[in-house]
Amino acid sequence: MEVLRITTSGSVDDGKSTLIGRLLYDTNSIPQDKLEALHAASKRKGLDFTDLSLLTDGLVAEREQGITIDVAHIYFSTPTRKYIIADTPGHVEYTRNMVTGASNAQVSLILIDARKGIVEQTYRHFFIANLLRIPHLVVCINKMDLVDYDQNRFNEIVTDFQLLLDNAAFKDQVVRFIPISSIYGENLATRSEKISWYKGEALLEYLEQITFDHGDSNHPARFPVQYVIRPKTDAYHDFRGFAGKVASGHFNVGDEIISLPSMQTSRIKTIQQFETQLDTANARESVVITLENEIDTSRGNMLAKPGQEPAALKEISAHICWMDQTKLVPGKTYLLQHGINRVKAKVQGIQHVIEVTTNRTIEDKKELGLNDIGKISLKTAHPIFADPYHINPANGAFILVDEYSNATVAVGFVE
Numbered sequence: 001m002e003v004l005r006i007t008t009s010g011s012v013d014d015g016k017s018t019l020i021g022r023l024l025y026d027t028n029s030i031p032q033d034k035l036e037a038l039h040a041a042s043k044r045k046g047l048d049f050t051d052l053s054l055l056t057d058g059l060v061a062e063r064e065q066g067i068t069i070d071v072a073h074i075y076f077s078t079p080t081r082k083y084i085i086a087d088t089p090g091h092v093e094y095t096r097n098m099v100t101g102a103s104n105a106q107v108s109l110i111l112i113d114a115r116k117g118i119v120e121q122t123y124r125h126f127f128i129a130n131l132l133r134i135p136h137l138v139v140c141i142n143k144m145d146l147v148d149y150d151q152n153r154f155n156e157i158v159t160d161f162q163l164l165l166d167n168a169a170f171k172d173q174v175v176r177f178i179p180i181s182s183i184y185g186e187n188l189a190t191r192s193e194k195i196s197w198y199k200g201e202a203l204l205e206y207l208e209q210i211t212f213d214h215g216d217s218n219h220p221a222r223f224p225v226q227y228v229i230r231p232k233t234d235a236y237h238d239f240r241g242f243a244g245k246v247a248s249g250h251f252n253v254g255d256e257i258i259s260l261p262s263m264q265t266s267r268i269k270t271i272q273q274f275e276t277q278l279d280t281a282n283a284r285e286s287v288v289i290t291l292e293n294e295i296d297t298s299r300g301n302m303l304a305k306p307g308q309e310p311a312a313l314k315e316i317s318a319h320i321c322w323m324d325q326t327k328l329v330p331g332k333t334y335l336l337q338h339g340i341n342r343v344k345a346k347v348q349g350i351q352h353v354i355e356v357t358t359n360r361t362i363e364d365k366k367e368l369g370l371n372d373i374g375k376i377s378l379k380t381a382h383p384i385f386a387d388p389y390h391i392n393p394a395n396g397a398f399i400l401v402d403e404y405s406n407a408t409v410a411v412g413f414v415e
Helices: 016-026 032-044 060-065 092-101 120-131 151-166 203-209
Strands: 003-010 072-077 082-087 107-113 136-142 174-179 223-229 241-245 250-252 256-260 264-273 276-278 280-282 286-291 302-304 312-322 333-338 341-355 360-362 373-385 397-401 408-414
Touching: 003 016, 003 092, 003 120, 016 072, 016 082, 016 203, 092 120, 107 120, 120 151, 120 373, 136 151, 136 203, 151 174, 174 203, 250 264, 264 280, 312 341, 333 373, 333 408
Parallel strands: 003 082, 003 107, 107 136, 136 174
Antiparallel strands: 072 082, 223 241, 223 302, 241 286, 250 280, 256 264, 256 302, 264 276, 264 286, 312 373, 312 408, 333 341, 333 397, 341 360, 341 373, 397 408
C-alpha cells in the first residue's frame, strides 16, 4: 500500500497536535485503552473534553507545558493508503527539528490560527518547505470556530499567503487552502456543514486523492557503494558484488555504468535482492549489483551512467540551516557527511544570511547562529560526488559534524 509522508508545522498553539489527534480519532486509529487513558489524562488537567493533542506530545515536558518540542512520527492508515505524519515543533528555537522532520515529506501541512493570521513562524516554515522543495503544500486555516467561520477572514489570510507564494524560489508546489476547526473536527475527515461556503474537499479527502511519484526515480541514476561482498566459500568463490541502496534513478541489467572516482566502466551483469534476481533496481531499493568485468570500485565509491555522472566537487556553495548553539564562523573545519562518505571541510566564507520573514538576504553577516539559514562556501579535503539539490535532492544534501563533539551542527543543500 502506498505511503504518504506529511510534515506538519505552525506557530505555537496553532493546533497541530490536536489536528493529528483528531485525524487519528476520526479514522478509528486510536486503541480503546489509549482512548480511555486520554479521557483520564484530560480530566486530570481539569478539561471537560478529551484533549487529543496528548496523543502526539510524548515527552513529559511537552505535556506539562502544552507545547511540542521534539519531532513525533505518527502512523495511521485508511483503506486507500498509509500515512506517516511528522509533528514538528512550532517554536523558533526548534526550527532545526522541523528541517529534519520535513526532509522526506511529500506534503507540507502548515497551520495558521484564523485569529492571528500569518506570523513570523509561518514565513519560516513556508521558507523551509520551499527550500526542501516539498511538492504539495496544504495551508490549513485553523480555529475557524473562534472567528464564527467567517469566509471573509479566510479569504484575507489566503490573499496574504499568496504574497509568499509570489516571492518563492520554488514555483512548482501544488498549494491548497482549507478552513478547519481541529478541536471540533470540522473539515478534517469530512466536509463541515458549518463551513458550507467552502466548496473544496475536507483535509483527509484531499490527502486521499493526492497523487505523486517518487521523484527520485526520475532523477539521474546514483548508486553509492556501501559494501563489497566477497564470500570466501567454494560455491561463491569468484563472486564480487556491490551492495547499497539506489539513491536516485534506476539501473537495469545490461546498463553501462561508470565508477567514481576511478572513471572505469563496465556493464551490469546481475541485480540481486536477497535470493531474488531483478531486471531493474529502482530508487530507494537496496540491492547487490554484479558487473561483467573487474573494475576498481570499493566502499564510498559511486556507480552512475556514463554521461550522467555527477561532478567531483571540492569547492561547494550550499544553503545550510545551522543547528548548534556555537555559532558558525569562516575558517573553521568540520566533517562533511554526504551519503556514506565523510570528508573534512573548511568554511571558506558566509555569502549571506536569509531573513525568512521578508525573504531578504543580508550579505554583511560574519557568523550564523542557531536556526539561521544562509548560504556558505566550503572546501573539502577530498571531492564528493554530489548533485545540486534542486536537480537531485537524493544526492544533493549533506550534514556538517563537529569533529570534536561529533554533534551534527548543520544540514546543507548543494547549490
